[in-house]
Amino acid sequence: MQLPEHGANPRHVYEKLGIVPPARILDFSENCNPAGPPRSVVELWPELLTRLNTYPDPSGEPFHSKAAEYHGVMKESVIVGNGAAELLSLIAERYRGKRAIVVHPTFSEYEATLRAKGVEIERVIASEADGFKLPVDAVLDRLAEAAVVYICTPNNPTGVLPKRDELLSIIRKAGEDGCEVVLDEAFIDFIDESNSFIPELNEFPHVMVVRSMTKMYAIPGIRLGYVVAHHDVIAELKSTAPHWNVNGIAAAIGAVCLGEEAYRETAIRHATEQRVKMAAFLKGYGCIVTESEANFLSFKPQDAGKLYTDMLAKGIVLRHSENFRGMDGRWLRIGMKSGEEMEELRRELAAALINPFWRS
Ligand SMILES: Cc1ncc(COP(=O)(O)O)c(C=O)c1O
Known part of the structure; x- marks a missing residue:
């Protein structure tokens, strides 16, 4: 797959793959605090x-x-x-x-x-x-x-x-x-x-x-x-x-x-909570998940390439690993977003992962 080197700028992904982007895009490929600036x-x-x-x-x-x-x-x-x-x-x-x-x-x-x-x-x-x-x-x-x-x-x-x-x-x-x-x-x-x-x-x-x-x-x-x-x-x-x-x-x-102590604490709590929840969800669907301590994680599904493009079609952008040496496209990365966005991601992933053997 010919894909952009970085996460974020999700429209570039659609452009590169020649896919018309849906009206609404949820971008899990970048890793910024979903709370927005203080x-x-x-x-x-x-x-x-x-x-x-x-x-x-x-x-x-x-x-x-x-x-x-x-x-x-x-x-x-x-x-x-x-x-x-x-x-x-x-x-x-x-x-x-x-x-x-x-x-x-x-x-x-x-x-x-x-x-x-x-x-x-x-x-x-x-x-x-x-x-x-x-x-x-x-x-x-x-x-x-x-x-x-x-x-x-x-x-x-x-x-x-x-x-x-x-x-x-x-x-x-x-x-x-x-x-x-x-x-x-x-x-x-x-x-x-x-x-x-x-x-x-x-x-x-x-x-x-x-x-x-x-x-x-x-x-x-x-x-x-x-x-x-x-x-x-x-x-x-x-x-x-x-x-x-x-x-x-x-x-x-x-x-x-740098003076925003309470903002930082909230962000750490949120990222940790969402990451733990997401990791448990993915493991429940048979994926291997990295032991992340940050506000993102990587996971290895049965067929990362197919899952990636299936999600793109739904307007969900994950981070591919084509240019991460040692992962070579077999893994996908998710940045933690708001509770509602993570819930929506789990719903879509559940539908795609429910029968990975049949789908791949
Ligand atoms: C590990 C790591 N270091 C540095 C940077 C660059 O950060 P900045 O936005 O401050 O240039 C990034 C951006 O994604 C990153 O992932």
């Missing part, structure tokens, strides 16, 4: 208009200071960017002409940004039979030959959260071997801040943590993310970033979002 952001909107005719702060204030304060780190340890996607591109520049380890199945932008900078990729594929757990030994074996290893925690698309001791064993050995570590925590907000590696960065100057504001705060349209790392690493990343890389509207919105 109310405080909506209330700020009229005031944001007054900022349109001034240049933004070049360091992304007031967001820069707020992000540093949120994590209890110095401002010099933080760089803000036009989405985590831009920061991944800046990070990739560090490794131009070198070798990177990427653990699959995972977010496609690691390889895309590294390849664009001429970085050689060493792939480690997590085992499906092992529930896509972080393949620690395979990573440890390769660290000495690489300049960097990328680990997504929790991993997209499996939702599997590497254990702290697994991460530590890789990080410690990487330090001995002169290999840097990029931890992408784009979805960690949906689990708990206590799982973040940021508080331990002081001890490990060769580790960078990438964060996205997109997912938790449902603001994919404004593009905002940041990296926390040793100040020397941050200084180097900054030197390669375009001036004014974060727009003033995004910087103001981001600062407000």
